[in-house]
Amino acid sequence: MKEKNRSSNDNTALKKTLLLYKEEANEDRLPQQAYIIIQKAILNLQLQPNEAFLEREIIEMLEMSRTPVREALIRLEMDRWIRLIPRKGFSVEPIIKENIEQICQIAEALDGVAAELATFNINEEHLEILDSLITNQEKYLNENNLKAYLDADNQFHNLIIEYSHNERLIDIMDSHSDQLYRARLFTINERKLPIRSIKEHRAIVAAMRAQDSKAAQLLMHSHRHRGGQEILGIIERNPANKTKK
Template sequence: MKEKERRSSDNSDLKKTLLRYKEETNEDRLPQQAYIIIQKAIRNLQLQPNEAFLEREIIEMLEMSRTPVREALIRLEMDRWIRLIPRKGFTVEPIVKENIEQLCQIAEALEGVAAELATLHIGEELLEILDSLIANQEKYLKENNLKAYLDIDNQFHNLIVESSRNERLKNIMDSHSDQLYRARLFTINERELPVRSIKEHRAIVAAMRAQDSKAAQLLMHSHRHRGGQEILRIIENKPRTKKKE
């Protein structure tokens, strides 16, 4: 009975979160709306790795009909966010070393190139925005607000990618960055405080301000490699998340 009550409470909290995401979504098409909401819940770990849910539970939580939710779930499986269970529901994809290692390799290579290209295009106004993002990271770090720190970190990296003016590079990074964010959020409380990351961010911006594109590339590549190795070590040593029945 207690397990049933706990499950009901968990679902109630999740429903509130999903409906909040629904209100925030600027999307009229219901299948796309359902996709965005569910993907965001997985990304932010409101739906945990390996967590199992029935399709009808998600339909009820989203207050939608079956068709758009089903379309969203099929797309989410194609994008490797979930695994569909025939005639039942779905299981959230686990966070495993092999997958995250590949994501980290992509981020190392492409964000290094993005930093190089951004150096050729970026102006002082955007450099000052990067400076302000670093200052906010320091603020949140002092407050031990690691979730807010991570969100600002994401903005920092996304701005550099956008400043590369390479649309294909940006599209590739967009397709993987949320998966990498989920892994970083999953491990953030077990990593060392990211003081070193802030120093590396400052060095990247300094290279960009000096218009040294090769230095910016190398610094970004090294930064992403070191951070990725930290994440991978933690994931390797973490016990696998058990499925909720």
């Protein structure tokens, strides 16, 4: 599969997006700022899986000098967001079934543990926040705003992980959650409308409110497993995302 190249119009649109991310970035260190901006573009699919780009293009778009951009690109390659193509530039890593399958397995197990632990720590204020996120998900779904739905869904899961108060679990999930988010965004238009997910979220919160930690764990594990299987099936069927042999 050849890497996908951008047109001049695409580059103009991408530059506007990157500069917007630059304005939003709360980071003074230029290498870290460049890393955050480029990663966000990959995460939100403004830079698509398998898409090729040149270092000089990113330097021009970000209106930065070469050194911080080069440092950011090296880190992004180490973190498996991009890969270096000798004498050609860089390419965004594809969303590979085997990688996402492993991340889904981690999410199933650790999100379940997080729900169990959060049940012991959660208070009514936390539960109301989770309830409000579910309400927002229903609203976005009714508006057919799937990106906003996914962002609220992501926040729901991240808060439960935060409420676990387990720093090691939080660190592990932080290192994988962005890759899972990208895969979910990549497949969301091909999935069934996530009405069932909203029902499952309500059941998880109900178990936590009832202080039934084991039920919360099992419900979360089942929820993540079902969603993961849907994502993996779509990725496997998508020929445009397959990496070169």
